[in-house]
Amino acid sequence: MAAEAESGIQIHPMDQFIVRPFFGGTEVHWYTIxxxxxxxxxxxxxxxxxxxxxxxxxxxxxxxxxxxxxLAYGFVYKxxxxxxxxxxxxxxxxxxxxxxFILFSNFLGLIPKSFTTTSHMAVTVVLAMxxxxxxxxxxxxxxxxxxxxxxxxxxxxxxxxxxxxxxxxISYLVRPVxxxxxxxxxxxxxxxxxxxxxxxxxxxxxSPLSVVAITAMYAxxxxxxxxxxxxxxxxxxxxxxxxxxxxx
Amino acid sequence: xxxxxxxDAAAGAAGHAAAPATGMPQLDFSTWGNQIFWxxxxxxxxxxxxxxxxxxxxxxVLAERSGTITNDLAAAEELKLKAVAAEKAYNEALAKAxxxxxxxxxxxxxxxxxxxxxxxAKADAEISAKAAxxxxxxxxIRAGALQSVAEMARDTTDALVSALGGxxxxxxxxAAVAARMKG
Numbered sequence: 001m002a003a004e005a006e007s008g009i010q011i012h013p014m015d016q017f018i019v020r021p022f023f024g025g026t027e028v029h030w031y032t033i034x035x036x037x038x039x040x041x042x043x044x045x046x047x048x049x050x051x052x053x054x055x056x057x058x059x060x061x062x063x064x065x066x067x068x069x070x071l072a073y074g075f076v077y078k079x080x081x082x083x084x085x086x087x088x089x090x091x092x093x094x095x096x097x098x099x100x101f102i103l104f105s106n107f108l109g110l111i112p113k114s115f116t117t118t119s120h121m122a123v124t125v126v127l128a129m130x131x132x133x134x135x136x137x138x139x140x141x142x143x144x145x146x147x148x149x150x151x152x153x154x155x156x157x158x159x160x161x162x163x164x165x166x167x168x169x170i171s172y173l174v175r176p177v178x179x180x181x182x183x184x185x186x187x188x189x190x191x192x193x194x195x196x197x198x199x200x201x202x203x204x205x206x207s208p209l210s211v212v213a214i215t216a217m218y219a220x221x222x223x224x225x226x227x228x229x230x231x232x233x234x235x236x237x238x239x240x241x242x243x244x245x246x247x248x
Numbered sequence: 249x250x251x252x253x254x255x256d257a258a259a260g261a262a263g264h265a266a267a268p269a270t271g272m273p274q275l276d277f278s279t280w281g282n283q284i285f286w287x288x289x290x291x292x293x294x295x296x297x298x299x300x301x302x303x304x305x306x307x308x309v310l311a312e313r314s315g316t317i318t319n320d321l322a323a324a325e326e327l328k329l330k331a332v333a334a335e336k337a338y339n340e341a342l343a344k345a346x347x348x349x350x351x352x353x354x355x356x357x358x359x360x361x362x363x364x365x366x367x368x369a370k371a372d373a374e375i376s377a378k379a380a381x382x383x384x385x386x387x388x389i390r391a392g393a394l395q396s397v398a399e400m401a402r403d404t405t406d407a408l409v410s411a412l413g414g415x416x417x418x419x420x421x422x423a424a425v426a427a428r429m430k431g
Contacts, residue, residue: 014271017272017273019279028282030281030285041290044293051303055305062309070309073310074310093295093303094295100294100298101294117283119274120274121274121275122284123287126284184274
C-alpha cells in the first residue's frame, strides 16, 4: 500500500468489506447497527417486496412480479423435491430462506458502493454450519446409529471399507468448510478484482481497458451472484438427501 | 464475541471511512459477533415471512391455478363433446330435410308426369278423332267427286250423242261410262 501513494493510484480492494457502525462511532458491539445490519435489512425488504407484496393480489394470471416470485418458488421447490425426494419437501421453507437470503445479498452487493454481506466469512460460516449441524441432527434423529452407514460403503470390498470410511468421514467434516469458503471466496474475489480494476482507472492511459475489464467482471459477477446462491442451495439439498437417505 | 483488544484494534481501523483496511476485514473477528447476530435476525425474519405468508400464498396460488386449468380443460372437453353432438344433430336434420325435399321433388315430378301423360293422351285422342273425321270427309269428297265425274261424263256423252245426231240411250250411255270409268 505504500507504493500506491507515490504513483497516485489508490487501490484499496478490501476497504469495501470493512464493517463499520452505520450511524457514526467507532465501536462495533454485537448489537450495533452497522452497514451489515443495513444491507441485511435491505435484503429482507427485497424478499418481502418480491415474495409478499409481489404476490398480494394472488392472481390466477400473475403480474410480472408475481411471476418472478412463482418462478423462484418453483425453482427451489423443484430442486428440493428432485434432490431430496418427497420427504425432503417439509424442509423447503428453510432452504428457500437460505436461497432468498444469499441471492438477494449477492445481488444487492452488486450495487456500487454497497456492502456485500455474503462476502464475509462470519456470514457464510454460520450459514454452512447451520446446514451442517441441522443436517447431521436430522440424520441421527431419523436413522439413529444407522446414519453412520453413510460412511460405511457397503458396495466396496470389505478390506477397503475402513479406509473408505476414514475418507468419507473426513469429506463429511470438510463439507461446511468448502460450503462456506466457496460462497465467500467467489463473492469476495470478484468484488476485490473489480475494485483493483477501478483503481487502475485513475491512470488515463489504461482507464479504457480498465472500464472494459470492470464491465466484463461485473457481467461475470452477476452470473456468479446467481450461481453461487444456486450452488449453496443445491449442496444443502444434497447434504439433506444424505441425511434422509444415508444408504448409498 | 471477540476479545476487547482485537475489538479496539478493529474499531480504530474501521472507524473512519477514509481508513484503509489492514488485512482482510473478513478475518477481523471483532465484527463477527455483530454480523452473526444480525444474520440470525435476518434469517429469522426471512424465514418467518416466507413460511407464514409468502410460501403458503404462492403455493395456494399455484394450486389454484393448476386446479383452474384442469377445470377449464375439463369444461373445454365437455363443450367440445357438446359441439360434436350439436354438429351430429345438425347433420342429421340436414340429411332428413334433404331426403324430404327429394321425396317432395319425386312426388311432384310424378304428378306432373301423370298430368302430362293425361294431357298428351287426350290431345292424341283428339288429334286422331279429328284425323278420322277429316279422312271421312276426304273419302266423302272423293266419292262425291267420282260421282260428279260420272255424271259429267254421262251428261257430256249425252250431249255429244245428241249433237252427233243420235238419240241418247240412257242405259247404254250409263253402261259405257261405267265401263270407261272402271277402265
